[in-house]
Amino acid sequence: MNVVAAQPVAESRTTQTRTFLAVLYRDVYVTGRELPVFLAQVVLQPLFLLFVFGKVLGSLGYTRANYAYLLFPGLLALTTVLTAMQALAFPLVAEFGWTREIEDRLLAPMSTGLVAVEKVVFACLRALTATLVMIPVGILILGSIPWRWSGFGLFVAALVLGSLLGSGIGLVIGTFVQPQRINIVFSLVFTPLLFTGANQYPWPSLARLRWFQIVTAANPMTYVSETMRAALVPTVPHIRPSITVPVMAAAAAALIAIGVRGFYRRALA
Amino acid sequence: MSAAADAVEVVELVKRYGDARVNALDGVSFTVRPGEIFGLLGPNGAGKTTTVGILTTLVRPTSGEARVVGIDVVREPVRAREQLAVIPQRSNLDRSLSIRDNLIFHAAYHGVPARERSARADALLEQFGLRERAREKPDFFSGGQAQRVMIARALMHAPKVLFLDEPTTGLDPAARLFVWDRLRELKEEGVTFVLTTHQMDEAAALADRVGVMDRGTLLALDTPDELVRSLPGEQTIDLTLTGDATDGAVDALRALPRVERVEPLPLDGIPGVRLRLYVAGDAPALVAPAASAAAERGATLTDVRLGLPTLEDVFISLTGRTLR
Numbered sequence: 001m002n003v004v005a006a007q008p009v010a011e012s013r014t015t016q017t018r019t020f021l022a023v024l025y026r027d028v029y030v031t032g033r034e035l036p037v038f039l040a041q042v043v044l045q046p047l048f049l050l051f052v053f054g055k056v057l058g059s060l061g062y063t064r065a066n067y068a069y070l071l072f073p074g075l076l077a078l079t080t081v082l083t084a085m086q087a088l089a090f091p092l093v094a095e096f097g098w099t100r101e102i103e104d105r106l107l108a109p110m111s112t113g114l115v116a117v118e119k120v121v122f123a124c125l126r127a128l129t130a131t132l133v134m135i136p137v138g139i140l141i142l143g144s145i146p147w148r149w150s151g152f153g154l155f156v157a158a159l160v161l162g163s164l165l166g167s168g169i170g171l172v173i174g175t176f177v178q179p180q181r182i183n184i185v186f187s188l189v190f191t192p193l194l195f196t197g198a199n200q201y202p203w204p205s206l207a208r209l210r211w212f213q214i215v216t217a218a219n220p221m222t223y224v225s226e227t228m229r230a231a232l233v234p235t236v237p238h239i240r241p242s243i244t245v246p247v248m249a250a251a252a253a254a255l256i257a258i259g260v261r262g263f264y265r266r267a268l269a
Numbered sequence: 270m271s272a273a274a275d276a277v278e279v280v281e282l283v284k285r286y287g288d289a290r291v292n293a294l295d296g297v298s299f300t301v302r303p304g305e306i307f308g309l310l311g312p313n314g315a316g317k318t319t320t321v322g323i324l325t326t327l328v329r330p331t332s333g334e335a336r337v338v339g340i341d342v343v344r345e346p347v348r349a350r351e352q353l354a355v356i357p358q359r360s361n362l363d364r365s366l367s368i369r370d371n372l373i374f375h376a377a378y379h380g381v382p383a384r385e386r387s388a389r390a391d392a393l394l395e396q397f398g399l400r401e402r403a404r405e406k407p408d409f410f411s412g413g414q415a416q417r418v419m420i421a422r423a424l425m426h427a428p429k430v431l432f433l434d435e436p437t438t439g440l441d442p443a444a445r446l447f448v449w450d451r452l453r454e455l456k457e458e459g460v461t462f463v464l465t466t467h468q469m470d471e472a473a474a475l476a477d478r479v480g481v482m483d484r485g486t487l488l489a490l491d492t493p494d495e496l497v498r499s500l501p502g503e504q505t506i507d508l509t510l511t512g513d514a515t516d517g518a519v520d521a522l523r524a525l526p527r528v529e530r531v532e533p534l535p536l537d538g539i540p541g542v543r544l545r546l547y548v549a550g551d552a553p554a555l556v557a558p559a560a561s562a563a564a565e566r567g568a569t570l571t572d573v574r575l576g577l578p579t580l581e582d583v584f585i586s587l588t589g590r591t592l593r
Contacts, residue, residue: 011347015380022377030365100361104422106327108378109350269286269328 011111019110020118027122042083042130043137046075051141053200069146070236072138073228074199079134080162081169081197081221082190084127088119088170090182096266097179106267116171116263120256123170124163131159151231154241158227161248165220168255169193175262197221202229204237220251275336276430276461277301277324282333284319293319295485296333301478303429306452306462308476310469310580312590315482317465321432324463325355338429351379354423358435360415362407368418369394369403372425379426386425393421397451413444420451431455433464437471449475469580479580481587488587496583504552505576507534508559510568511541518568522546525558541571552577 031038054068095102105115138145169189177185196219198206203226206213216222223244230238277300284294294316301307309317322328323335326346335342342349363371372390381389394400397417407415416436423431436452437445452462452475466472472479473493480490489496510518519542523531527549534543548555552575560570585591 011345015351016347018380019378022374022380025377026363026366026374099364100357100359101363103327103355103357103361104363104375105378107325107350107353107355109347109380111347267327269322 016110016114019108020114023105023108023110023115023118024122027118028125031126038126039130039133042079042086042126043133045082046079046134047137047141049078049200050075050138055141068142069233070202070229071200072142072145073232074197074201074225075138076131076134076232077158077162077221077224077228078194078197078199080127080131080159081166081224082194083130084123084163084166085170085173087123087126088167089173089177089186092119092170092174093177093179093182096175102267112264112267113260115267116260119263120164120167120171120259123167124160127163127166128159146232148232148234151234154227154231157241157245158224158231158248161227161245161252162221162224164252164256165224165248168252168259169220171259172255172262175259175266193219193221198225202226202236203239220248220255223247223251274303275300276303276305276338277307277463278334278336278339279320279324280334282320282323282335283331284316284323284328285331292331292485294323294330297482297485297487299480299487299490301430301461301463303461304456304459305477306456306464306475308472308479309463309465309482310467310472310479310584311465311482312467314484316485317482318434319485320482321355321434321463321465325353325432326350351426352428353430353432354426354428356416356419356423356431356433356436358438360407360410360412360419362410362415362418362422364406364408367404367406368399371407371418372422375422376425381426389425393424397421398447411444413440413447416440416444416448417451420448424455428460430461430463433462435466435468436464438466438468469584473580481580481584483584483588483590489583493580496580497578498551500578500583500586504548504550504578506546506548506552506555506559507572507574507576508544508546508563508570509539509541509572510544510563511571512568515542515568517566518542518563519544521562521566522559525555525562527555539572542568545576 050068050071053063054071057063058065058068102115106112135145173185173189196216198216198219199221203213203216203222206216223239226239227241227244227248229236230241230244279300280298282294282297283292285292297316297320309320311317319328323330324337324342326342326349330343337349338352340349340352363374366374369390372393373386376386376389377383394403397420399417399421402414407418410418437448440448456462464475476493478491479493479496481488481496491499508522512518519531522528522544529547529549532545532547534545536543546555546559556573556575563570581591
């Protein structure tokens with residue numbers, strides 16, 4: 001007799017791909033119907049940061065003329081990472097915690113891991129959309145933005161790896177935090193993340209503030225900001241992409257791996 | 270090969286959660302036949318939900334085997350999910366989608382072709398009295414309405430086995446009867462049901478067979494009637510007699526086989542004589558002989574009430590505790 005429970009075997013790829021796409025389409029469909037709300041939600045914060053720090057302070061003469069150019073790539077990185085993170089963390093906590101909405105997808109014919117992967121893919125799509133929308137917003141506010149086609153490859157790397165990184169953070173928060181604590185955790189994570197990610201300053205310039213430089217080096221978003229600057233404003237001092245790209249990839253991989261484990265823990269008893 | 274014939278097959282199922290010190294499920298075995306309504310009856314914590322959790326692929330068993338329409342739910346959870354549907358106690362409807370879209374997307378997840386989805390959704394919305402509210406979102410739906418939507422949603426991918434967790438707990442009587450009627454209709458169409466409940470009247474009213482669970486084990490398994498009949502102890506028949514010769518009739522009743530004793534009951538203003546017969550074994554079978562015996566002596570039987578034990582009594586006799 002079989003004493004220990006059996007292990008899963010490989011199952012139909014076609015069925016699972018079809019289900020995966022249907023679930024992804026559900027998310028796109030829901031977001032599509034509330035697109036203005038979604039865009040307002042994700043663009044408002046970087047828009048105000050850009051307006052006040054890039055435009056207002058510059059016009060009043062408190063910042064140097066080129067500060068807006070230094071700030072803009074940082075805000076793109078901020079939008080990418082935080083949009084992906086928020087697309088995952090809050091909905092996941094709610095779906096596992098009180099709406100139980102995720103059950104219908106967990107009971108769909110695809111592996112549990114794929115349900116988590118779908119969440120990551122969709123969070124990345126949201127982050128890409130929000131970041132791309134920031135480009136016309138930047139042009140509108142600043143009149144012009146730093147752009148270099150020769151840096152396009154790096155820009156895409158920062159966009160993709162930054163999205164994955166953000167979704168990894170969201171997945172970890174979404175699966176490890178208890179619903180009643182999500183507000184506390186979010187404010188404890190969000191604000192430090194927002195100001196230690198080298199979005200508003202280039203990391204090498206922090207050499208004069210050594211302890212803060214060490215703190216910001218621990219924030220994975222720093223490497224996204226630095227890559228964006230390497231892509232768009234290479235004259236500003238930045239960490240070399242040969243360092244930032246592997247760090248982003250490693251951090252994203254680690255966070256997603258931990259998050260998927262957490263997802264399994266929540267989904268299967 | 271016999272497994273393929275069963276809608277559900279569970280063999281020596283054991284589940285121990287994390288660092289718990291006792292098994293939540295401690296060697297449960299049973300089978301459910303196709304087209305059957307199978308009830309798992311027991312108090313909270315009896316292991317009903319764990320059993321259903323394993324069968325519906327969201328709880329991994331510690332040991333043992335579980336199959337749905339012959340598919341091993343641990344080895345092939347994806348294939349198993351194509352064949353089953355779950356209707357939870359609390360609403361888990363998609364709040365971002367309308368009622369109709371809840372049905373449509375569920376079907377899409379299960380690979381129902383696009384042109385079939387709409388037709389099926391409209392038919393089910395009609396059948397479940399939801400047509401007028403098809404465009405609404407489920408936010409303000411009552412428990413009973415959400416329950417209806419979830420049953421309709423579950424049927425979108427034509428599952429072979431439906432699992433219902435406490436299907437009518439918390440519903441008002443009308444909603445409850447509506448759900449019961451729909452389930453009976455679906456049973457006629459050949460759908461198999463496994464339902465968990467701690468309400469003995471629900472188990473008695475719906476289930477073809479009932480498994481009585483407590484503390485992770487299956488204590489008894491039979492039809493509701495057989496479970497009740499197997500109870501040791503007496504059943505009673507309360508009779509009201511009218512006519513001229515009731516005294517002779519009482520003697521005749523006392524002389525019937527299996528009647529252990531006869532006691533008078535207060536009349537409460539009713540004309541005639543009221544009696545309680547204490548019967549060894551099956552009381553309903555004695556009603557006809559009692560009526561004939563009374564008639565032969567010139568008395569007329571005007572009222573009969575059976576004092577039958579219920580599944581609640583079965584549970585008490587098996588565990589020494591009440592269900593709640």
